[in-house]
Structure formats: structure tokens, C-alpha cells
Amino acid sequence: MSIEENVKMIKNTIEEKVTLIAVSKTKPVEEIKKVYDIGIKDFGENKVQELVDKYDKLPKDIKWHLIGHLQRNKVKYIVGKVDLIQSLDSVRLLQEIEKQYSIKDEIAKVLIQINIGREESKTGILLDDLGELLEQCESCNNVKVKGLMAIIPKGTEESCKCYFMKMKNIFEDLKKKSFKNIQMDILSMGMSSDYLMALQEGSNMVRVGQGIFGKRNYNI
Numbered sequence: 633m634s635i636e637e638n639v640k641m642i643k644n645t646i647e648e649k650v651t652l653i654a655v656s657k658t659k660p661v662e663e664i665k666k667v668y669d670i671g672i673k674d675f676g677e678n679k680v681q682e683l684v685d686k687y688d689k690l691p692k693d694i695k696w697h698l699i700g701h702l703q704r705n706k707v708k709y710i711v712g713k714v715d716l717i718q719s720l721d722s723v724r725l726l727q728e729i730e731k732q733y734s735i736k737d738e739i740a741k742v743l744i745q746i747n748i749g750r751e752e753s754k755t756g757i758l759l760d761d762l763g764e765l766l767e768q769c770e771s772c773n774n775v776k777v778k779g780l781m782a783i784i785p786k787g788t789e790e791s792c793k794c795y796f797m798k799m800k801n802i803f804e805d806l807k808k809k810s811f812k813n814i815q816m817d818i819l820s821m822g823m824s825s826d827y828l829m830a831l832q833e834g835s836n837m838v839r840v841g842q843g844i845f846g847k848r849n850y851n852i
């Protein structure tokens with residue numbers, strides 16, 4: 633199937649209120665432009681350098697989502713360029729975002745990434761540390777938390793479903809509470825292989841890469 637057909641197919645299977653992020657990491661700007669031309673405005677990248685390069689070459693009404701681990705020394709490069717940082721996962725990173733965004737008098741919109749499977753190989757904050765991070769977010773002036781993001785562990789359908797449900801529960805719990813600077817609007821979960829299940833379990837933002845662009849080649 634072509635990129636256009638892939639996008640149409642996915643769009644047909646998701647509700648209007650769900651945001652589809654086209655994950656364009658490793659893909660050239662020409663292909664991103666194709667997806668943009670059919671009306672997709674949200675794109676996800678996992679590396680700061682790649683995101684900034686593409687930002688410079690593509691239309692300015694694209695909303696860029698940083699979905700990969702963000703190193704503190706790179707925060708300064710994304711201020712004003714990223715619509716949503718989906719990978720806030722530590723107090724130290726929060727402090728750097730607050731610092732760099734206040735220097736430029738900008739507001740950072742962020743999602744807290746939760747390492748819901750407690751996988752050592754993955755980034756994201758552990759649930760045990762979430763309380764402290766939320767507390768620190770309350771004292772920020774230039775950071776607004778918009779929701780949660782997770783990459784769930786690979787596994788059976790049953791286990792995937794269970795992780796999605798866990799995330800949805802945390803999301804709903806936090807939604808009931810009122811914290812300064814924190815609003816639980818976005819639950820970002822689901823990728824090419826499991827976005828339909830994620831939607832069933834309450835996701836309202838899916839991040840689809842290979843399902844739109846085809847397989848990634850990391851050797852080029």
C-alpha cells in the first residue's frame with residue numbers, strides 16, 4: 633500500500649477525537665511532505681537533531697512531537713520548535729525544561745512518560761517516582777503537563793491489554809485530582825502494531841510510524 637492509502641486506512645479506523653501522530657523518524661522530508669499534503673499535521677521524532685533539521689525544511693504549521701528520550705543538554709535546541717514533549721521522565725529534566733523555556737519566555741507543553749512495564753532498557757519514570765515529579769511540576773512557571781505517554785512492553789495480547797488498562801487507570805486517577813499546571817487531557821499510547829487495542833482501552837493519541845511510512849531502515 634502507498635503512504636496515502638495507509639493514512640486513509642488508519643484515519644478510517646480511528647475516531648475524530650483521537651490524534652494521529654505520524655512517526656517520521658529516519659524518513660526523508662519528501663515522504664513527510666506527502667503525509668502532510670493529505671492533511672496530517674502532527675509528526676513525531678525521537679532525536680532532537682533530526683527533529684530540528686526537519687523543522688527547518690518543512691512547513692511551519694506542522695506540530696512536532698518529541699517522543700524519544702530527551703537529554704538535558706539538548707533542551708535548549710527545541711524551545712519554540714516542538715509542540716509537545718512526550719518524554720518528560722525525571723525531575724532533573726523538568727528543571728532544565730523550566731530553565732530553558734523561561735529564558736525564552738515560552739511555555740513547554742509536556743506529557744509525562746511512564747515506564748509502566750518497569751523495563752530497565754526503557755526510559756520513562758517509574759510509578760514510585762511519579763508523585764515527586766508531579767509535585768515539582770506544580771512549582772513551575774513555564775511547563776504545563778497535558779497528560780501521560782507510555783511505551784508498553786512487548787508481549788501477548790493479554791499482557792498488552794493489561795498495561796494499557798493500567799495506564800488508563802493512572803490517567804483517570806490523576807484526572808480527578810487538581811494539581812497546579814497539570815491537566816490530564818492526553819493519553820498517548822499505541823503504535824503500529826497495537827494502536828487499535830490501545831484505543832479500545834482509552835488512548836486518545838496514537839503514534840504510528842511503520843504503519844504509515846513502511847519499514848524503517850536504520851542502516852542508511
Ligand SMILES: *Cc1c(COP(=O)(O)O)cnc(C)c1O
Pocket residue numbers: 655657678699700783822823824825839840841842843
Ligand atoms: C518509533 C516509535 C513509535 C512508532 O513505532 P511504529 O512501530 O513504527 O509504529 C511510537 N512511539 C515511539 C516512542 C517511538 O519511538
